[in-house]
Amino acid sequence: MSFSNEQLERYSRHIILKEVGVKGQKKLLNSKVLIIGTGGLGAPAAMFLAAAGVGNIGLVDFDAVELSNLQRQIIHLTRDVGKPKVISGMETINEMNPDVEVTTYKEWVSSENISDIIKDKDYDFIIDGTDNFPAKFLINDACVLTQKPFSHAGIIRFQGQTMTYVPGQGPCYRCVFLNPPPPDAVPTCKQAGVLGVMGGIIGTIQATEAIKYILGVGELLTGQLLTYDSLKMEFRKIKLPHNKNCQVCGENPTIKTLIDYEQAVCELKQS
Amino acid sequence: MEIKADDFVDITDVVCPITFVKAKVAIEELEDGQILEVRMNEGEPIQNVPRSFKDEGHKVLNVINNEDGTFTVFVEKGGLEG
Numbered sequence: 001m002s003f004s005n006e007q008l009e010r011y012s013r014h015i016i017l018k019e020v021g022v023k024g025q026k027k028l029l030n031s032k033v034l035i036i037g038t039g040g041l042g043a044p045a046a047m048f049l050a051a052a053g054v055g056n057i058g059l060v061d062f063d064a065v066e067l068s069n070l071q072r073q074i075i076h077l078t079r080d081v082g083k084p085k086v087i088s089g090m091e092t093i094n095e096m097n098p099d100v101e102v103t104t105y106k107e108w109v110s111s112e113n114i115s116d117i118i119k120d121k122d123y124d125f126i127i128d129g130t131d132n133f134p135a136k137f138l139i140n141d142a143c144v145l146t147q148k149p150f151s152h153a154g155i156i157r158f159q160g161q162t163m164t165y166v167p168g169q170g171p172c173y174r175c176v177f178l179n180p181p182p183p184d185a186v187p188t189c190k191q192a193g194v195l196g197v198m199g200g201i202i203g204t205i206q207a208t209e210a211i212k213y214i215l216g217v218g219e220l221l222t223g224q225l226l227t228y229d230s231l232k233m234e235f236r237k238i239k240l241p242h243n244k245n246c247q248v249c250g251e252n253p254t255i256k257t258l259i260d261y262e263q264a265v266c267e268l269k270q271s
Numbered sequence: 272m273e274i275k276a277d278d279f280v281d282i283t284d285v286v287c288p289i290t291f292v293k294a295k296v297a298i299e300e301l302e303d304g305q306i307l308e309v310r311m312n313e314g315e316p317i318q319n320v321p322r323s324f325k326d327e328g329h330k331v332l333n334v335i336n337n338e339d340g341t342f343t344v345f346v347e348k349g350g351l352e353g
Contacts (some may be wrong), residue, residue, distance in 0.1 A: 003296065011338040017331045018327050 007099070011053055024207070025053060030097060031214045032056035034123040036109055036139055038085040040199030041153050041206060042129030048052040048207040050093040050100045054214070056121055056237035057093060060105040061085040069266035072196035109135055111258035113253065114142045125210045126150035129203060131188060133180035140173035141258055144249045149213055151206040151221075156187070158195050158230040160202035163221050163240070164209045170223030175243035175250075177207075179262045195230060274333055276308035277301055282320070283312050283341055290316045291323045298329060301351035306332065310343050319343045319350045328352040 003011075014020045020118075033054050038061040049057055059127050063085050065076045073085075080088035086104035105117050110131045118126065126148055128139045128185070136152065143150040143165060143167075152173050153162035165172045208251065212218045225238045250257040280297035282290045290311060298307045311320055321331045321349055330350025335343045 008292050008296065009289060012288050015292045015295060017290055020330075022296050 009148040010097075010099075014052070016088045020215060024215045024217075026215075027214055028053045028211065029055040032058070032121050033125050033127065033210050034058040034118060034121075035127045035129055035180070035194075036060045036135070037129035037131065038073070038075065038089045038133060039069065039129060040072045040155060040194065040196075041203035042127065043073040043089070044200045044203040044211075045127050045129060045207040046089055046093060047075055047096065047220070048204055049210060050097045052207070052211055053097065053099050055099060056101050056103065056123075058103045058105065058117070058121060058123060060107065060109060060117060061089075062106055062108045072194065072199045074200070094269075109138060109142075111138065114138060114258065115146060118142060118148060123145050123148065124232055126156045127203075127206050127210060128152050129206070131190075131265060132145075134263050135171060135188070137177075137180050137200065137261060138258060141248050142254055143171050144174075145256075145258070151209045153202045153206050155194055155198040155202050156192050158198070160198045160230075162205050162226055163225045164203050164213075166213070166220060166222050169220075171240050171242045172246060172249045174248050174255075175246040176225065177242050178247075179200045183262050198228075198230065201230070226263045274306060274308075276345060277305040279308040279310070281310045282316065283310055287315050289317065291320050294320055294324070295327075298324070298346065298348055301348045303352075305348050307346045308336075308343060309346060310341055313340050313342060316347065317344075320344070322348075325351065 010069060011025045014025050015022055031054050035046050038059050046057060065080045065083050065085055065088050067081050069076060075092045086106050088103055091100040093100050108112060108226055113182045126143055128150055130136060147167045149163050149166040209220055211243050223240055225240055227236045245249050278297060278301060278340050280294060282293045285293055293334040301307060311317055324346050326332055328349055328351045329336040332347055337343055
């Protein structure tokens with residue numbers, strides 16, 4: 001594959017970088033990233049990955065765009081209200097960068113479908129842009145069992161956190177957090193609120209991790225949880241060890257099949 | 272001394288920063304130790320492109336003023352590394 005003049009110009013600021021270059025940009029164009037959740041985190045992550053020329057982007061979300069999403073989910077526009085988020089997201093990406101092929105999965109991830117979705121295009125990297133604990137543990141376990149790297153993140157109010165899992169390199173999400181909290185023990189961002197930019201900051205860090213993983217440059221947030229407090233304007237990196245007794249990635253794992261945890265009642269759809 | 276180039280690229284038809292992008296695309300096609308001949312305009316390209324090659328570990332072997340507003344630069348891939 002050789003670049004067209006348009007591609008040289010589009011990606012010139014990347015190609016100039018020593019750490020990217022022609023080879024790196026080709027890696028990006030040949031890469032496949034799955035984004036689960038096209039909301040506060042997934043929207044900016046998808047947009048920057050598309051702009052960067054990640055050649056295949058998968059979008060997973062069952063929801064339709066709501067007016068209350070637009071304060072932070074910048075891939076969706078006012079005219080998209082009512083449209084499936086994966087379609088709205090695909091349309092924005094298509095307009096932004098014709099080099100990107102988008103695959104849409106209009107479904108919620110569950111133990112039934114997540115492995116098939118990951119295997120569908122044999123994605124290189126997965127971004128967890130979901131807003132609930134059952135999905136976060138499901139994505140973690142699915143990535144551990146299929147040996148796929150992924151970026152975890154969560155945002156609420158003025159706070160955010162993110163860490164990166166790479167098979168064999170440091171802890172998984174379950175090494176650190178063991179099990180989901182009881183349903184309704186922790187407020188969701190629907191109940192607690194979230195500053196719109198939080199998804200932009202943390203989701204863009206997730207996109208950065210995906211790009212660095214694909215390029216094979218720099219240091220990832222493996223074995224480290226990055227937390228961000230936007231009120232104090234404070235970033236912290238907390239070192240986290242691998243747990244050899246982890247239920248899913250430890251020496252004697254007890255979790256060998258995927259689990260559907262109970263979702264908080266207030267999050268269940270009323271339809 | 273006559274330098275024999277393994278490949279040639281003309282970047283007089285583009286402007287900064289595509290000048291170096293185009294040159295970089297050409298040099299990435301070569302093996303370490305091979306030589307790229309680059310024709311570039313005076314002014315910004317001749318000021319910046321050779322320096323960018325050096326920054327990336329390539330060795331500028333020779334610069335020839337063609338006396339027509341262009342320069343020809345010979346670069347050895349990876350010549351400053353190792």
